[in-house]
Amino acid sequence: MNRELPMSEGYLVVHVTTARGSIPLEGAAVSVRANEDADTTPRADILYATVTNRDGNTERITLSAPPRENSMSPSEVPPFSTYHLEVRREGYGVQSFFALPIFAGITAVQPVDLIPLPEDGTSDPLRPADERFFESSPADL
Numbered sequence: 437m438n439r440e441l442p443m444s445e446g447y448l449v450v451h452v453t454t455a456r457g458s459i460p461l462e463g464a465a466v467s468v469r470a471n472e473d474a475d476t477t478p479r480a481d482i483l484y485a486t487v488t489n490r491d492g493n494t495e496r497i498t499l500s501a502p503p504r505e506n507s508m509s510p511s512e513v514p515p516f517s518t519y520h521l522e523v524r525r526e527g528y529g530v531q532s533f534f535a536l537p538i539f540a541g542i543t544a545v546q547p548v549d550l551i552p553l554p555e556d557g558t559s560d561p562l563r564p565a566d567e568r569f570f571e572s573s574p575a576d577l
Contacts, residue, residue, distance in 0.1 A: 444540035446501035446516070450494045452523055452548045460492025461550060464525040468497060471518045471535060483519075501540040515539065523548045 452464040468484040486494050500517055507515035514537075521533040528550035538544055 443500045444503045445498050446538035446540050447543040448494075448497045448499055448519070448521075448536075448538060449543060449545045450488070450497075450521065450523065450548060451545060452488045452492045452525070452550060454528065454550050454552060457547065457549050460488075460490065461525055461528075462488055462490045462492065464488040464492070464523055464528075464548075464550065466494050467522045468499065469520040469522075471520055496543060499538045501538045504540045507539075521546060523550065525550055528552055 448468065450466050452461045452466070453459055454461050464487060466484075466486050466488065467482045469480075469482055483499070484497050486497070488494055499519060502513065502515055502517065504515070506513060516537040516539045518535040518537055521536050523531045529552075531548050531550060533546065533548075536544070536546065
């Protein structure tokens with residue numbers, strides 16, 4: 437029986453910087469997609485797209501998450517939803533975050549430190565231009 441579970445809302449703020457977190461980046465494009473169930477494969481449709489302000493922050497993004505009550509007792513269903521986050525800005529490498537957990541009623545702040553590309557447009561063979569980060573789900577929630 438496939439029953440729809442009631443959903444609540446969780447929140448996400450993305451803080452984009454460069455120079456190891458010391459310079460906020462305005463105008464970074466941020467996109468959020470849902471993950472396919474427990475898989476880390478992002479869905480094709482973008483749920484939310486925005487750009488960062490002069491402080492390097494997005495506005496607070498509202499996302500669906502299971503109700504808090506789901507975390508009160510052991511269950512096969514995790515008490516959070518997972519999302520795929522991608523951050524781009526011209527002149528910088530792309531960063532992607534997979535399985536980013538969002539809990540109901542909680543504002544998650546995701547720091548992103550973009551790395552400038554060389555001026556000649558080539559990538560550094562020792563440091564990939566595009567980086568991918570996989571968030572790990574807490575094992576026993």
